[in-house]
Amino acid sequence: MLTPDTKADLSDRLFSDLDFSSGAVAAVSGGSDSTALLLLLKDHLDRTASGARLLAVTIDHGLRPDSSVEARQVADFCAERGIAHRILAWRGDKPASGLPAAAREARYGLLAQAADAEGIKLILTGHTADDQAETVLMRQARDDDGRGLAGMAPATLHDWRTWIVRPLLGTRRAALRDMLRARNVGWIEDPTNIDIRFERPRVRAKLVQGEGERRIAEALARSRQAAFARQDIGRRAAMLVDVLADRPGPGLIRLDRDFAGQEDGEAAIYALRILLATVGGVSFLADEARCAALLSRLRLGSLCATLSRTVVDARRTGIFLRRENRNLPAALPPSDNQLWDNRRRITLKERITLKDRPGDLVIAPLGFAAAGQASLSEDVPQSLSRAALAVEPALWRGGVCLDAAGGDAGSLAISMVPAVAPFARFLPSFDLAPAAAVAALVGAPPLPAPPFLGHDGGRGWAKA
Numbered sequence: 001m002l003t004p005d006t007k008a009d010l011s012d013r014l015f016s017d018l019d020f021s022s023g024a025v026a027a028v029s030g031g032s033d034s035t036a037l038l039l040l041l042k043d044h045l046d047r048t049a050s051g052a053r054l055l056a057v058t059i060d061h062g063l064r065p066d067s068s069v070e071a072r073q074v075a076d077f078c079a080e081r082g083i084a085h086r087i088l089a090w091r092g093d094k095p096a097s098g099l100p101a102a103a104r105e106a107r108y109g110l111l112a113q114a115a116d117a118e119g120i121k122l123i124l125t126g127h128t129a130d131d132q133a134e135t136v137l138m139r140q141a142r143d144d145d146g147r148g149l150a151g152m153a154p155a156t157l158h159d160w161r162t163w164i165v166r167p168l169l170g171t172r173r174a175a176l177r178d179m180l181r182a183r184n185v186g187w188i189e190d191p192t193n194i195d196i197r198f199e200r201p202r203v204r205a206k207l208v209q210g211e212g213e214r215r216i217a218e219a220l221a222r223s224r225q226a227a228f229a230r231q232d233i234g235r236r237a238a239m240l241v242d243v244l245a246d247r248p249g250p251g252l253i254r255l256d257r258d259f260a261g262q263e264d265g266e267a268a269i270y271a272l273r274i275l276l277a278t279v280g281g282v283s284f285l286a287d288e289a290r291c292a293a294l295l296s297r298l299r300l301g302s303l304c305a306t307l308s309r310t311v312v313d314a315r316r317t318g319i320f321l322r323r324e325n326r327n328l329p330a331a332l333p334p335s336d337n338q339l340w341d342n343r344r345r346i347t348l349k350e351r352i353t354l355k356d357r358p359g360d361l362v363i364a365p366l367g368f369a370a371a372g373q374a375s376l377s378e379d380v381p382q383s384l385s386r387a388a389l390a391v392e393p394a395l396w397r398g399g400v401c402l403d404a405a406g407g408d409a410g411s412l413a414i415s416m417v418p419a420v421a422p423f424a425r426f427l428p429s430f431d432l433a434p435a436a437a438v439a440a441l442v443g444a445p446p447l448p449a450p451p452f453l454g455h456d457g458g459r460g461w462a463k464a
């Protein structure tokens with residue numbers, strides 16, 4: 001049982017390195033873990049940062065008949081303790097398959113919305129060491145390159161702007177429940193957590209049996225090793241990108257020929273996987289074995305190949321990467337926070353209203369005809385620059401191109417900034433170094449400051 005002193009120690013250990021200057025959203029389902037998170041966080045803020053804003057948010061997924069009643073229970077719990085609380089409902093279609101993943105995606109979108117509305121940059125969830133062990137065991141079965149074995153990151157950047165932090169990732173659920181019992185606080189038991197139609201409850205059920213504790217300890221040790229390895233290779237890949245890659249024109253990336261002959265072949269393959277996904281606008285890294293084979297062929301000389309929707313055109317003067325001219329998005333009216341072709345983040349600035357946004361304004365690829373009229377750098381073959389420019393997005397109205405470079409469209413206040421596809425929605429803190437390097441390369445906005453105090457500006461940063 002936790003005495004008042006150890007309680008203070010625990011919450012300080014969990015939260016003292018977090019930057020609460022913009023406040024915090026606590027994601028509270030009403031289960032034991034997030035209820036414990038909320039209480040410990042409230043203790044900590046009351047003691048150390050009483051001015052910091054705290055908003056508890058419950059998402060009503062509408063998947064069980066009791067969900068809205070449970071959300072109200074959390075609201076009452078918060079009201080009794082003077083904690084601001086909001087309930088947000090997941091509306092819209094619920095898919096028949098992949099429901100947990102869709103619910104998670106929707107939940108994070110809504111939590112980020114709640115944080116945004118208050119100008120808060122930090123969301124805290126109640127994921128525990130038990131959740132981490134389950135995640136690692138689930139991924140072990142299907143992980144092909146070992147990255148997934150790192151499990152959940154201590155922090156994840158959502159939509160390149162809001163940090164989701166998991167301060168309880170090193171804490172066991174049993175300790176949190178002990179703390180709640182000691183305070184006479186109950187919690188909601190979600191029946192989905194024991195519904196063995198879903199994979200996580202099946203894994204969880206096995207872990208309470210005979211060898212469960214040993215398997216949990218092994219899974220956690222494995223995840224620490226995998227996280228270290230992932231950060232390490234990420235830093236090495238970032239170095240290669242910094243030194244050997246540049247962007248000679250819109251949509252065109254050039255790698256120095258030395259990239260293929262790198263001594264650190266492992267890092268070169270990793271960098272290539274990220275670059276191909278980014279240039280092609282694919283949300284997962286390019287296949288490892290194929291990238292390894294491609295790198296071997298690149299060592300031999302010139303080639304032209306397509307992988308991960310990216311054309312790799314290796315010439316004497318460099319290895320050029322550009323988005324292939326296939327399966328591009330159809331012309332669509334711009335909407336806020338949309339990822340266009342997974343390569344550009346579209347933002348409608350506040351000044352824009354529906355009235356100002358004529359229905360015939362669309363985003364569509366620039367196309368070869370318009371790209372042919374643009375003045376391009378002499379530094380690289382014109383055919384390459386044109387092919388890359390042609391698949392860049394442009395704003396069109398009634399067949400007239402308003403903005404060829406995909407930048408700001410003046411008074412229309414639409415911005416289309418580059419995105420780093422594999423990390424555009426969720427960027428785990430393990431991958432900060434390569435994400436920052438590739439962001440600088442493609443001209444994406446710099447990463448926001450990490451949510452931990454005493455950070456190093458986002459490059460190579462990792463929470464111990």
Ligand SMILES: Nc1ncnc2c1ncn2[C@@H]1O[C@H](COP(=O)(O)OP(=O)(O)OP(=O)(O)O)[C@@H](O)[C@H]1O
Pocket residue numbers: 026027028029030031032033034035057058059060061107124125126127131190193
């Ligand atoms: N409906 C929800 N509303 C707000 N946050 C949620 C919701 N569901 C999950 N979360 C957040 O995500 C974390 C992990 O989710 P998970 O589904 O594993 O938890 P849970 O079993 O619903 O509840 P708990 O983790 O509180 O015991 C929670 O600790 C909580 O921070």
